[in-house]
Amino acid sequence: MKALERLVSLARRRSPWLFHLNAGGCNGCDIELVACLTPRYDVEQLGIRLEGSPRHADILCVSGPVTRTTREALATIYAQMPEPKVVVALGSCAASCNVFAGSPVIVGPVDTVVPVDVYVPGCPPRPNAIVEGIARAVALLGKETPGKDAQGRDTR
Amino acid sequence: MSLLSALVALLVFPGLVYAVPMAWLMLWIERKLRARLQGRIGPPFYQPFFDFVKLAAKRPVPRERLDSLVFTGLAVLAVGSALGALALLPVSAESRGFSGDLVLLVGLLELPPLCLILAGFASRSIFGEVGAIREAILSISANVPFLGALVALAASAGSLSLVDVALLPPPWVRVPALLALALCLPVKLRINPFSLANAEQEIYAGPTTELDGIRLALWELAHGLEWVVLVGLTVCLAAPVRSGSVLADALLFVVLSLALVLGLTVVAAATARLKVPQASQFYWRWGLGLAVLALVGAALPTGVLPLIGAPLFGGLVIGGLVR
Numbered sequence: 001m002k003a004l005e006r007l008v009s010l011a012r013r014r015s016p017w018l019f020h021l022n023a024g025g026c027n028g029c030d031i032e033l034v035a036c037l038t039p040r041y042d043v044e045q046l047g048i049r050l051e052g053s054p055r056h057a058d059i060l061c062v063s064g065p066v067t068r069t070t071r072e073a074l075a076t077i078y079a080q081m082p083e084p085k086v087v088v089a090l091g092s093c094a095a096s097c098n099v100f101a102g103s104p105v106i107v108g109p110v111d112t113v114v115p116v117d118v119y120v121p122g123c124p125p126r127p128n129a130i131v132e133g134i135a136r137a138v139a140l141l142g143k144e145t146p147g148k149d150a151q152g153r154d155t156r
Numbered sequence: 157m158s159l160l161s162a163l164v165a166l167l168v169f170p171g172l173v174y175a176v177p178m179a180w181l182m183l184w185i186e187r188k189l190r191a192r193l194q195g196r197i198g199p200p201f202y203q204p205f206f207d208f209v210k211l212a213a214k215r216p217v218p219r220e221r222l223d224s225l226v227f228t229g230l231a232v233l234a235v236g237s238a239l240g241a242l243a244l245l246p247v248s249a250e251s252r253g254f255s256g257d258l259v260l261l262v263g264l265l266e267l268p269p270l271c272l273i274l275a276g277f278a279s280r281s282i283f284g285e286v287g288a289i290r291e292a293i294l295s296i297s298a299n300v301p302f303l304g305a306l307v308a309l310a311a312s313a314g315s316l317s318l319v320d321v322a323l324l325p326p327p328w329v330r331v332p333a334l335l336a337l338a339l340c341l342p343v344k345l346r347i348n349p350f351s352l353a354n355a356e357q358e359i360y361a362g363p364t365t366e367l368d369g370i371r372l373a374l375w376e377l378a379h380g381l382e383w384v385v386l387v388g389l390t391v392c393l394a395a396p397v398r399s400g401s402v403l404a405d406a407l408l409f410v411v412l413s414l415a416l417v418l419g420l421t422v423v424a425a426a427t428a429r430l431k432v433p434q435a436s437q438f439y440w441r442w443g444l445g446l447a448v449l450a451l452v453g454a455a456l457p458t459g460v461l462p463l464i465g466a467p468l469f470g471g472l473v474i475g476g477l478v479r
Contacts, residue, residue, distance in 0.1 A: 007209060008209060008210070008213040010206070011205075011206040011207075011209035011210040011213065012210050012213070014200075014202070014203070014206040014210075015203065015206040015207045015209075015210040038196075039194060039195040039196045042191070042196040042197050042198075044187070044191060044196060044197075044198060044199050045191075045196070045197040045198060045199060045200070047199055047200070047203055047206065047207075051361070052283075052356060052357065052359075052360030052361050052365065053283075053360050053361050053364075053365045053366070055216075055217075055365070055366060055367065055368035055372075056361065056367075056368065056372060058210070058214075079217070080217060081217075082214040082215055082216045082217055082368045082369050083214065083215045084214070084215075
């Protein structure tokens with residue numbers, strides 16, 4: 001049983017699949033995230049894949065502040081992801097709303113809607129900062145125990 | 157075919173014990189070579205295995221009972237039928253097959269795409285449905301030349317037994333029939349330039365968009381097994397001789413399979429995705445042309461074909477180019 005748990009933990013660390021959502025940012029962070037897939041950074045060598053469906057994903061990368069129109073979409077997408085899952089907030093907007101703070105259409109930073117596990121600061125963050133943020137998220141995925149999410153919160 | 161040899165074929169070689177690691181190896185080769193050709197490093201060789209374990213260990217979001225039953229059932233059926241098809245492959249000339257196993261093989265080969273189409277529609281997702289429709293259209297287009305080529309081989313061998321079909325046809329039937337079969341491989345494996353059904357970034361993951369956890373893991377495995385069985389079938393039909401030694405035959409089978417995977421990956425990395433009408437037209441024109449050539453060769457008495465075959469093929473090529 002111990003060996004099986006170790007294998008699953010190893011597999012989770014070696015095969016993190018991402019789902020990317022722009023909750024209302026300027027697209028700068030999105031371009032930097034896509035740059036991670038190019039030959040210069042090539043995150044596929046770490047087993048990372050950018051998936052089109054939240055149901056396939058382990059890590060939810062959210063860029064931008066949450067707007068009134070994307071709040072429900074963000075909550076739905078988070079609920080569709082199977083456990084264990086972690087959320088990475090990409091860029092300053094996702095962490096604090098940045099220049100959009102105080103706008104009437106903004107709900108707030110990402111952590112007002114879904115629990116955020118890793119913040120990657122920057123406007124936009126450089127690709128190597130994003131890779132480091134994802135690496136921290138991956139470490140959380142590996143520590144996960146059944147019935148709890150990556151931070152030990154009860155999921156049932 | 158005794159019960160024991162059937163069980164060995166299903167569970168050991170070329171069945172379960174060989175096919176599952178081979179499926180992961182082929183999926184890895186495809187990803188790795190594509191990455192290398194794009195100037196990237198690509199995933200480590202254990203990647204498909206860890207992907208499978210991780211997906212299997214996920215705790216999916218609860219669904220309606222019937223939905224989970226349908227999705228799991230279709231995925232299990234796809235994996236099972238791919239394994240069953242593998243067990244029928246005439247890797248060595250030992251009396252492993254039975255009369256009519258070609259028909260069973262074709263039926264089993266058609267089940268995974270059919271399950272995928274049903275899963276796409278059952279998911280009730282717009283992306284799943286679009287992917288399922290594309291898969292259905294392309295299956296029909298590609299199956300006409302695929303079945304035509306198999307019928308030509310069987311007719312010229314005068315038998316529906318796979319060992320005869322693999323060994324007996326003369327070269328003027330074998331060459332166009334094998335070319336037609338090889339043309340059908342990319343669409344059946346859903347790789348570029350015919351990756352329309354699972355078109356990533358375009359319709360997300362196509363029919364598997366709404367699947368998660370163990371069901372998705374089973375579909376990934378079924379996809380890998382489709383690689384092993386379709387590449388294996390082409391290799392079995394293409395190798396015109398069997399050495400008689402089971403080990404040598406098995407080794408040749410593995411080496412040729414991997415070589416074909418490399419070739420298909422190079423094609424996939426070098427091409428872009430076609431549109432549905434273009435892809436469909438390609439098979440109705442070139443695939444069907446080659447299959448008809450093979451059928452004509454199988455119908456004519458020996459020695460006549462080389463006289464009329466070359467002008468006929470030339471005409472087809474010129475006709476295709478002019479249109």
